[in-house]
Amino acid sequence: MENRSDTSAWRKFIASFGYAFEGIWYGLRTQRNLRIHVVIAGIAVLLSFLLRLSLAEFALILLTIALVIAAELVNTSIECCIDLVSPEHHPLAKRAKDSAAGAVLVCALLAVIIGCLLFGPRLWNLMIQQRVF
Numbered sequence: 001m002e003n004r005s006d007t008s009a010w011r012k013f014i015a016s017f018g019y020a021f022e023g024i025w026y027g028l029r030t031q032r033n034l035r036i037h038v039v040i041a042g043i044a045v046l047l048s049f050l051l052r053l054s055l056a057e058f059a060l061i062l063l064t065i066a067l068v069i070a071a072e073l074v075n076t077s078i079e080c081c082i083d084l085v086s087p088e089h090h091p092l093a094k095r096a097k098d099s100a101a102g103a104v105l106v107c108a109l110l111a112v113i114i115g116c117l118l119f120g121p122r123l124w125n126l127m128i129q130q131r132v133f
């Protein structure tokens with residue numbers, strides 16, 4: 001009896017990963033901004049290798065990428081909830097959607113600042129070495 005409930009708990013645990021991936025896939029299919037974030041994240045990871053960022057710096061880049069993508073997914077979730085409970089125009093629905101969008105913007109701005117701080121000086125040195133200027 002105990003074994004059967006253990007198996008069912010495992011099944012639920014594994015299924016929850018499936019639902020989470022479904023959520024990410026829905027976001028990628030429907031949210032243009034999320035696709036843009038993913039492309040920029042790919043470029044940031046590539047640049048991290050090319051510019052030989054330290055392990056701690058690379059960890060910061062990964063943390064920032066996760067933060068922006070998670071914020072975008074939460075924003076998508078809030079948009080879906082609002083569309084469900086308030087398909088009609090409502091000032092509170094507007095507040096909820098605008099605040100969620102604001103949260104994404106804050107995370108994205110932080111990502112830009114961290115990107116500039118970590119990649120900026122290295123790209124600048126590289127351009128000076130290559131006599132771009």
Ligand SMILES: Nc1ncnc2c1ncn2[C@@H]1O[C@H](COP(=O)(O)OP(=O)(O)OP(=O)(O)O)[C@@H](O)[C@H]1O
Nearest residue numbers: 031032079086087088089090091093094097098101
């Ligand atoms: N039910 C609503 N009531 C009031 N204002 C709304 C409502 N739905 C959307 N809005 C306003 O319109 C803006 C855009 O809403 P929308 O649902 O198109 O989100 P979006 O940010 O364009 O999302 P997506 O990335 O999916 O296109 C919201 O930020 C909000 O200001």
